[in-house]
Amino acid sequence: MSESHRSADELKRLVGEYAVDHFVKSGMKVGLGTGTTAVHAVRRISERIAAGRLIDILVVPTSMQTRQLCQELLLPVRSMNDPDIDAELDIAIDGADAVDPQLALIKGGGAAHLTEKIVEYAAREFVVIVDESKLVDQLGTSVAIPLEVIPEARTTVIRRAAALGGQAVLRPAQSKIGPVITENGNMVLDVRFPDGLPIAAAELERELNSIPGVVENGLFTRPVTAVVVGMRTGQVEVKTPS
Template identity: 35%
Template sequence: MCSDRAKEAAGRAASRLVRDGMLIGLGTGSTAHWFIVAVGEAVRGGLRVQAVASSEASAALATEVGIELVDLDRRGLDLAVDGADLVDPQLRLVKGGGGAHVREKVVARAARRFVVVADPSKLVPELHGPVPVEILRFGVDATLAALEACGAPFSLRLDAGGMPRVSDSGNLLGDGQFDVIPDPEDLARRLDAVPGLVGHGLFLGMAGLVLVGDDAGGVREVVAARTLQSWRQ
């Protein structure tokens, strides 16, 4: 288990990519938290930026630290920064442990540059489950059955009281328990074809850089490996 220091180091390093006048995307989660905090500090020091938040939690934090929030429009974003649950050698991601993956994907796709912040525990040789999903309430059982045809059991997330957990958009949250995902692109295509699925947590071909913090406060840059083997060595 990595310390908060590793997450803070990565988040603060990403904040140094922000330039005056940028329109930026704010991710969600414990590592993106530090990016938002650091950008807020820079804003109080005179940096002028506007931001789009990927969740209600990130919006609340951004407001607290003084970052001006705007709606996502046709202009797109200069930069988006977010965390990840898993990162493979090709910088393919599993995201959505916090249930914000659909909005996070909208924000990341709108950005001209998408940077991931992570601690070393998130780097894996192959992606695996759980793969988060967001599902319409209508026909949920039929949707879960169709998702299971993709090769793994799927279930809804439940809160402590046994009630289904929902996203900020009011949709149901669930997870697919895949052991290993040998072909993430094929799985993404099959998931995307399921009616009733709002979105899944596979982020493919989107990240260009991963900033990995460590417990000593250092940060290293990771770009996509040419082969899977080069990652494992």
């Protein structure tokens, strides 16, 4: 296959492996994200451990899906509450649904953004892995911002989002009747801002979380260490904060 026709999965594997090879060192406590890109980072860690190139690694998964894969690969799985993690990580690696020019993110396409944020905001370094299709000029227009909400607050949150200029819809499930239910027993509202974000992304992240009933939203504005981008040519571009 020519370099100009790299498949989406090839690009996901490329950036997942690059992130592990260049950022994960022996002795690290590593947060591992959720989704089809993050799985390649998980598998790469397993490969490097098996090859003797990584030792004394502990991993903290951000979802049942990632935890199951880590267990299948015999990785040493921990939680943020375990004494040898103690709510602090050296690095977290995860994908994103959208990345803007300031390297702010939208995450939560897999409805795991609550645990992802707990893990990734506790990491000293945060490496994001995406293909170039996830690069956007502005957040919140084409890719919705997910809000994990307590079911009783659904209508309240929809109205508060509308007051901010957002259009919120309840995310439907794909393999069952009814809405998506998160691992925490909550619903997901997907909010788009057709005219762009009403305030800066970091301010909106705080504002959305101030709505009663919102457990967490999918804006991630903490500083990233790097965004590793897989280009269609098969090359890797690493973006860092300016």
